[in-house]
Amino acid sequence: MVNYKKFILDNGLRVLVHEDTTTPMAVLNILYDVGARDENPEQTGFAHLFEHLMFGGSVNIPSYDEALQLVGGENNAFTSNDVTNYYITLPAVNLETAFWLESDRMLDLAFSAKSLEVQKNVVCEEFKQRYLNQPYGDVWLKLRPLVYTKHPYRWATIGQKLAHIEDAKMADVKAFFAKHYNPQNAIVVVGGKVNFDEVKALCEKWFAPIPAGVKYMRNLPIEPEQTQEIKETIYADVPLNAIYMVFKMPGKTEDNYPTVDLITDILSQGKSSRLYRNLIKDKPLFSDIKAYNYGSLDTCMFVIEARPNQNLSLEDAEKAIWNELNALKTELVSEVELTKVKNKYESTSVFSEMSLLDKAMNLAYSELMGDANLINTELEKYSNVSANNIKHLANQIFTQQKATTLHYLAK
């Protein structure tokens, strides 16, 4: 159980406070409701590049990092297809510094030309390090546009190509800031050894004077239902063949998400999971196979990623995977197996409560999904999933015509 209290400033900024006196630290987490899905298709990777620029100095504070390190704090941020999330952890006695820093960069940035030039380079190196210079690193750059035809999930957070980042202009940076970085598009979570009234006063002092800005109304194309199987083969400098099989599934806020999330666990959570047990251990068909889902807010991807052993044809490998999917479609999951994945989900959430930062991030994300209290009620949704739900959803999702399969093969 994660306790919290919520209030909303006049400028629309939502604030959640989580008091946890077991730690001497405090966290200030800010989630901005903007991700790669909100980008212009001609300027992909922009939300993530922008995240880097948020550290390039704000209107009144030339160096964000130094000011924070001086008071013993640390920070980081990440961008996904859905959101951009920034966090600070620091000794709770110095909490106000976090307010000073975060409110100033929500107010206005310094927009330094040098910072833009340097961070374009840094992000291009990140692009190379994580996506281009790694075996299989570019797979999602290739796969996303196969899976999504309309929705902006068709490009990866890092961007479609290096050129989009290299071409970023200061005018675009300013426009992006004005459009997305204002109190109405943000959720603040303050947690740790903090006091609600004190946090409220600090919010009034530092965040309340920031103009509300214009609320960004998201209006994204809906990904049409897939009616035809998609198959693609690419050859690359990799030592082993790999198969990626993707199915569209409900987004994280939809009622059926927990069911499909538990299907993912049945297939791939832990060493007793079906894919590991049946296709690696009992019959050694694959050297590696796993299932996961992206947990995205809009139409989401369910993925099976597999490296078949050399003596197994790609056709037989796919057959083996389909056998596992078909088993979910035809046979009810046993009570024991269902209880197992539910127990694991429960213990995972209890373990995550050991981390203050995890709690703060989860609170922000839950609020974004409509209600901060989802952090406490999600467990019940999972425990209500039945074997019938699972069979039903498996039948809806795992069909040949809705599959996108990529063969990523050794040259």
Added chain:
Amino acid sequence: MLDRLLAPSFKQIETIAILKTEKRVLKNNIPVFILNAGEQDLVRVEFIFKNIQWDINNPLLASTTNAMLNDGTTTKTGAQIAEQIDFYGAFFQTEYGYDHASVTLFTLNKYVTDTLPIVKDVLLNSVFPEKDLKTFSHNNQQKLTINLEKNDFVARREFNNVLFGDNLYGYKTQASDFDNLNTKTLKAYFNKAYHPQNCTIFLSGKVDEELYNSIENLFGNWESTTHFTHNKIELKPNIEKNYFIKKSNALQSAIRLGIPSINRTHPDFAAMQVLNTVFGGYFGSRLMNNIREDKGYTYGINSGNATMAQAGYFVIATEVGIDVRQATLVEIELEMNRLKTELIPFDELTLVKNYLMGSLLGSLENAFSHADKFKAVYFYGLDYDYFDSFIETVKTITAEDLMKLANKYWHWEKFYKVIVG
């Protein structure tokens, strides 16, 4: 009117309260260190064994024994073990490091009596089935093939090898090494390595008397039966300092530079941690500021003092665009020389000191991390006073001290330089 130019006042962190472990001893003399804290009803139970008898003729014997501990016992198949662990929402992990091998159970307190006996079975009765060994070897050979395509992986293993030679710290695993493994030798090694005389237990989280009693009942009668010798690592650094492994079509080069150095037991270690932080140990470091934030050559660059039981080294690691490879080396050398010839300005040193104190405070997040602090010193024969002296060093060290240290430990011409890509 709110003055946003004015930073809020702040406080220095003066003291850091590390929760201390309580030591008890099982009937068979296994030391048990207990850290009882936290709100959640969960516990971590760790069994740590010192590494023994590493043999270059069968270099993967020890690590494979550890990795295959969940593959079956005399009474349970690997599938049954996995099924039960997962059913109770527990996590069972094995880990093989340079100095220790460990077996760890994370479990909710309400299932402790269900999950602990499984761990006992694993620690006493593992059998390493031939079939699972075959699968393990094959899959890890495949994994190795993929890893050898990653520049940073190749750089790290080359670096360790030239720094230490062919011993447990520096050995470069070959695919053919997996062919030397068999059930019989794994079992023999298991019996030598995993037994009470070589074992230390750590309990952290919600640890009550009932849990301790379960541990005593399950593990207190476990007997040591064999003789064994701990690893004695013979360090054999290469003479040649420069290594370049060309990868065609590479977009980036992985760079790894370093030098044998002191480990945590050395009186200079805490001071070297401060020096390292200034140089490349945090986001605001000299290396990050110059090579990432000023020049944009890399996504990240960092340095660190690595500490092992029988060695220590200082290392700098990064991945940079191939066209700026040489320029990066020039800048790293320049930053090192600056620390040897110019005093660190007062403001920068103050910032680093504050950052280190905040970072130490922040690293004590929960019962597990408090226990980890103790583990980090215990196996070096140190105690909690290490942290007192660390804090004292951070507070009192001067720019002059740090310049002296840079000159004492860092000699660019003695650095091993490994570049891949």
